Amino acid sequence: MECSVAKAETWIGRATALALARCGAKVVAVTRTQADLSSLVQECASISPVCVDLADWGATEVALRDIGPIDLLVNNAACASLQPFLEVTPDQFNHSFDVNVKAVLHVSQIVARGMKARGSGGSIVNLSSQASQCALRDHAVYCATKGALDMLTKVMALELGPYQIRVNSVNPTVVMTEMGRLGWSEPEKAKTITSRIPLGRFAEVEDVVNSILFLLSDKSNMTNGVTLPVDGGFLAC
Structure with missing residues (x-):
């Protein structure tokens, strides 16, 4: 089994x-x-590293040209540049969409073409967010990219389904990565979100990883085009 993981600057x-x-x-x-890849390979020598900025279409095309057959793909690369709606700049808008949406489309095209040619099917999981469906202050562009990603996921599921390629997204709430802890450790700030989560807590990294593994696995063979909340019930309420 082969798998490609598009890795963000987080621990997910x-x-x-x-x-x-x-x-x-x-x-x-x-x-x-490169430093992240080097430490990852030190931890698990069987992982093959590829260093490329996925926002660069041409460089990505070259870097992934010869990675071999891929059966499973996780699109996790993302960025978040937060600012009030009235202060959003064209550069911030373009960079966010280049990484959070355009790169997902591009990498998925590269991998899905191979899946289609081999006729063996496959599974693609896109990392989205509860921000795709719930407005967050200062997150205008980020929310917009994740909303776009959810619809991209659904169209991919529609068009790739006939080739037995399943496409789904995972939509977490705040995740307690190192960055998440820095941003949401202050109790009063955290309470603005956790008070609206029936389980009363943020997600841990393993909560998200377990959902990804489920959607990649044969256990979800009939799951396609789904945006799976990993949010303790936030969007349900």
Whole structure:
């Protein structure tokens, strides 16, 4: 089994890569940060590293040209540049969409063409967010990218389904990565969100990884075009 993990600058991509390697997958980890790849390979030598900025269409095309057959793809690369709606600049808008939406489309095209040619099907999981369906102050562009990603996921599921390629997204609430803890450790700030989550807490990295593994696995063979909340019930209420 082959798997490509498009890794963001968070611990979700790293944890997913390691979990898939433990499951026996041959993992190709992709990120723009060589230091992250080096430490990942030190932790798990079987992982194949690819260093490229996924926002660069041409460089991505070259970097992924010869990565071999891929059966499973996790699109996790993302960025968040937060500012009030009235202060959004064209550069911030374009960069966010280049990474959060355009790169997902591009990497998925590269991988899905191979899946279609082999006729063996496959599974693609896109990392979205509860922000795709719930407005958050200062998150105008981020929310817009995740809303676009959810619809991209659905169209991919529609068009790739006939080739037995399933496409789904995972939509977490705030996740307690290192960045999440820095941003949401202040109790009063955290309470603005956790008070609206029936389970009363944010997600841990393993909560997200377990959902990704489910959607990649044969256990979800009839799950396609789904946006799966990992949010403790936030969007349900």
